[in-house]
Amino acid sequence: MSLRQNETTPTEYSEYFTSKILPGGHTHEYTVFSAQPIMTIVDVLVFMIISFVVWMDKTAYWIWILAFGWIWLKLRNVKQESLLVMRDIGVQVKTTYWSGRTESRFINRLKIENVVINEGITLWQIKPYIAILLKDQDKMLIVFENLLPPLHPALLTTYRGTRQLLFSTPDTP
Numbered sequence: 001m002s003l004r005q006n007e008t009t010p011t012e013y014s015e016y017f018t019s020k021i022l023p024g025g026h027t028h029e030y031t032v033f034s035a036q037p038i039m040t041i042v043d044v045l046v047f048m049i050i051s052f053v054v055w056m057d058k059t060a061y062w063i064w065i066l067a068f069g070w071i072w073l074k075l076r077n078v079k080q081e082s083l084l085v086m087r088d089i090g091v092q093v094k095t096t097y098w099s100g101r102t103e104s105r106f107i108n109r110l111k112i113e114n115v116v117i118n119e120g121i122t123l124w125q126i127k128p129y130i131a132i133l134l135k136d137q138d139k140m141l142i143v144f145e146n147l148l149p150p151l152h153p154a155l156l157t158t159y160r161g162t163r164q165l166l167f168s169t170p171d172t173p
Contacts (some may be wrong), residue, residue, distance in 0.1 A: 017154040026087040028165060030158040032149045033080045038098045074098035078146040089163045093143055111135055115162050117155055130155055
């Protein structure tokens with residue numbers, strides 16, 4: 001299944017995964033969103049309890065340090081990860097955090113040896129992931145490393161589109 005220009009993934013998956021073909025058709029963007037909101041009901045309750053304790057005991061300002069530490073940890077969680085694949089140029093892997101900070105890494109097409117779907121095995125589970133194998137390097141780059149989306153549709157759609165753009169030969173008339 002190939003996606004036409006401006007076509008996206010089915011709506012039932014659009015809450016956590018989108019696939020876009022950008023104008024010209026030579027660039028695809030795959031984005032995985034975190035299913036976790038930045039603040040949960042537990043976070044709100046903890047903040048209310050901290051506020052009540054400080055209000056009751058005016059000398060308990062040290063507890064605000066815990067509250068700001070809690071918020072700082074929440075802002076370090078990953079909000080979304082994306083893979084931008086450009087035909088004959090390479091790929092850009094981007095991670096966006098809840099604080100707004102982003103980290104991007106570009107990999108030139110000439111340095112990419114292969115793109116594979118692999119499985120990580122832990123004591124409790126088996127998680128599939130996409131890895132980019134780089135030439136002359138022992139380590140591979142894991143795509144969507146923090147959010148680890150499910151195999152279908154996110155990883156399969158990303159894998160097929162990435163391989164099609166990076167490793168297909170251009171049509172000759």
